[in-house]
Amino acid sequence: MPRKRNAHRNADTPTLADVARLAGVSDITASRVVRNKGPIADATRAKVLAAIAELGYIPNRAAGSLASSGSTLMSVLLPSLSNIVFPDVLRGIHTALTETAFQPVIGVTDYDPVIEERILLSFLAWQPAAVILAGLHHTATARRHLEHGRFRVAELMDIDGDPVDIAVGMSHWQAGYDTGKHLVQRGYRRFGYAGHTIASDDRARARYDGLRAALKEAGLLLIAEERVQGGSSTLAGRHLLEAILRKAPGLDVVVFPNDDMAMGGIFHCMHAGITPKEQLGIFGFNGLDIGQALPLPLSTILSKRFLIGKTAAEKLLESRERPAEKTIINTGYDIIEGATA
Incomplete structure (x- = not known):
């Protein structure tokens, strides 16, 4: 039972x-x-x-100390700290906790659910007041501990699923769909996709699926795709755009799973003498400041990362007791038209 x-x-x-x-x-x-x-x-x-x-x-390593007075630890498990997206989330969490007694304890999972599980179990031994994680998908063991623990849980970035307690973020499927719809409305018809492996990246996969759904609705499909094995990077984006244009030189727009890779695509355009938007549309995701600082600001979707972290921490502070009803908070996103698509 x-x-x-x-x-x-x-x-x-x-x-x-x-x-x-x-x-x-x-x-x-x-x-x-x-x-x-x-x-x-x-x-x-x-x-x-x-x-x-x-x-x-879970052994209680905090017995006699934190557990007796109520823990002030918040365990935060993030996929990466080198990806600027997650430091922005962490800034939001820190801002919400600054004037409180709570302190975040950070673990980095490298997008690996097995590593996430291991770090989670280590953190739970210290009886945290709350756990903050990225995404809604975890190993069966991690999910079981999250569901039956005596602590609050906030899952960030994604709201397309069943949260343990609180989910704060956006619909990545809808963001992908709106990307496709936006670009179709701007007259693009020959679409390419250049990205990283999405087997372990649920959010990138959801955006990819949403994009394809929007294209199908318009009677279109992806003409060509290129992927790099492993994680994303600016250099990978540059190489992928070069490769996809060799395969399908007639493309009129290429969608990237994030701004890092899209900026690599812009650098290839500069090298190859291709004028973004006029000759080839380039579209990213995340709305990073560096993309907006380019001579031609990147066309992309702004994910509200700071707001996601801040909102999640503030919601956790409302009560130490987990309510019977789950909470889903949609922070939304904005399409930045930019100058590259």
Whole structure:
């Protein structure tokens, strides 16, 4: 029977005694495995670890300190700090917490749900008051801990799905759809897409799907696509545009999954003597300041990253108790017409 996620949640939280009982060992033996202290047979350790995983048990490393007075930690798990998008989110969180007693503790997941799970479990051992994560998709183990924990949860950037507690962000599918619709209305017909691997990037995949839906509605399709294996970068965007134009020289617009790659496309245009917009439309996503500082400001969609972080933290501060009803906050986005598409 699934555990409840309301006021009775505390009574359903697994204890060390539950772990010991399920593993068929003494409480002391289970404690030694959890603390990694003393000699333990490999078979016994495996049984205890299996019981911990099955029950979703989290040791309380803050017992007697933070837990006794109410934790002031907020665990923040972000995919990257080198991608300017997420420092903007973090600035929003920091702004909301500045005048409070709460402190963010940061973990970087590298867009890997397994790494996210590992960091999450490490953070939960310190009994945080809240957990902030990017996206709505996590491993089954991470999702189980988030659903049954005694803390608030805010999932950022995406609202296309079922949140654990609070979701703050935008519909990436709709953003992709509106990108396609906007460009079709501007007269573009021969579309290309140049991006990174989207297998682990749910938001980029949703925008891609939305773009294709808008094109299909207009009786169009993507003429050519190019992808780089791995993450995105400005250099990758430059190389991809060169490659896609070799494959399909008749394209009149190329859509990129983010501004970093779109700016790489602009640099290729400069190198190849192609005038953006007049000869080839270039469209990005995120609305980064550097894209708007170009001689021809980048045509793109502005994601409200600072607002997303600030709104999420402010919402978490409203109550330590998780309400029965889930909350979805759409911060929206703006189309920046720019001068490249």
